[in-house]
Amino acid sequence: MRNGQNKTADFIFITGMSGAGRSTALKVFEDLGYVVIDNLPQYLFSYIQSGALAGKLQLPLVIGVDVRTLTQQVDSFLCTLKDLRQTYKVKLLYLECQDDVLLKRYNISRHRHPYGQKTLEEGIHYERVSLAPLNEAADHVIDTSLVSVITLGRVLKNIFVRSTSPKLQIRLISFSYRKGLPSDADIVWDARFLENPHYEESLKHLTGQDEFVAKFLLQDPLWHRIFHLLEETLGPTLAGFKNSGRSYLTIACGCTGGQHRSVFMVEQLAEFLEKNGEEVMVEHRELSR
Template sequence: MTQQAAPEAPASTEGGHASTASRPERLPVVLVTGLSGAGHTTALKILEDLGYEAVDNLPLTLMDGLAGGKLARPLAVGVDSRTRDFSAEALIERLHLLTDDPALEVKLLFLDCRDEVLSRRFTETRRRHPLALDRPVADGIRQERELLDPLRERADLVVDSTDLAIGDLKHLLQGHFRIRSAPAAAITVMSFSYRHGLPREADLVFDARFLTNPHYRDELRPLSGRDEPVATFITADPAWNPFFAALGNLLLPLLPRFEREGKSYLTLAIGCTGGRHRSVFTAERLAQWLREQGRHVSLRHRDLDRGAGADR
């Protein structure tokens, strides 16, 4: 006796939006821009390794031909202040044109970096700034910031490369711009020091400074959150178990909802004063717990190597 297949359930909707599965597949296009020296060329090479066709310094007038279903594969286009006929307003106009094309999924990536690091990079490579060929590098950086500020405000992703190694940048771009083959979001868990500022790439930030501080124990001060004595000390804090349980209860329902909204990459940041003890231990435990839930997780300790004895 032949069984008839049960009818398929309609695609679920929440808040009037169709689920990600019901949306037609669109071809990814990433426009890469940002400050000179912030990693523009490196980002294009990483995207090329991910399967994008990479084109640098494409004149804006030629970008009009990208719309209308003419692309055969994902595309990464580098556009910055060196580009012929460049202006932020003109690029935003092209961005709107491409975004209106239902066949394309267009994202704007902006590479940023602190001024003193940009200046050092130009000095070390003995390159002139493209906007200050006969003036100090600082003048070019300042002028370029003003020129590109509208693009930074409009960007889908701003990456501050100041403290990023090339490997960290690669993991970040892989998560945000990988050509989708699996629905699960790639997750990065990172620890950081509040003294050195909030990580700009973080989607969710959690503060571990309420936990008892191992810094004030002489025998724990030179250690880090990766060491067992520090782990034992932190887990003995009566606040630890309720905090970590609440963290898991928060993330379990959030992660599937982020994925249903099409988010392919998520950065969870845990901070403490010095980024050495409490945040490192919590990030390690959170990454382990997420892997036990079947998640693909990378782990990064942003400020761990800035020196011992800083978590006070």
């Protein structure tokens, strides 16, 4: 893996060996908040700079470059990069991969190599020779031979993350066990250990969003012990999800009716997470019905 010193780029071009993970990389950049264009025909490259200068392109911009676009035009593409660099910060990312790994990937996917008129081995060799000047000119070269999708995402985020890149979006949802668990929940916490306000006549018709219900549940001796454990659990849990490349996480809290305890737990979690700078969405499933 070869990395150049990275600065916030206006243009990031992604190319490399077919099967090395360009499509995966482009999805990572989308999650980072970049505008992404894939397979831009080379005859349009000459319009990129004029479009940017005219304010018709939203920067920063990530452009995926297919090998078929570059056939016999590698020198022209490098000239385009040189011209752009006179005005903009441009980075070239090259994804490398070993021949034997590429062969396995093609045999598994059954996809046809871009140089389909040749054998698979010949196509890979011809492509490698054709793209050698781009490999040499690249600001970042990442060999994906032994890199998982998750690891590739981490590497790219470490290099190209921006201050404006979206944070991990955390969705908190309260629900009733009687009506089933949310199908998209990543983590489920049970709030039924708490005293049930439903059996208090003055609280029965209120919800976990109401002050009197909150005061009642905060007096439960179990609440503070359990919530302290949840706070300690959330730190490493969120760090792990962020490092894995996840862009969203759904945490569901349930109780019997989905009116009091689960709603209260979600509200408490939301307050704690927002104080710690997390991006939170709150949904009370049963209250919205």
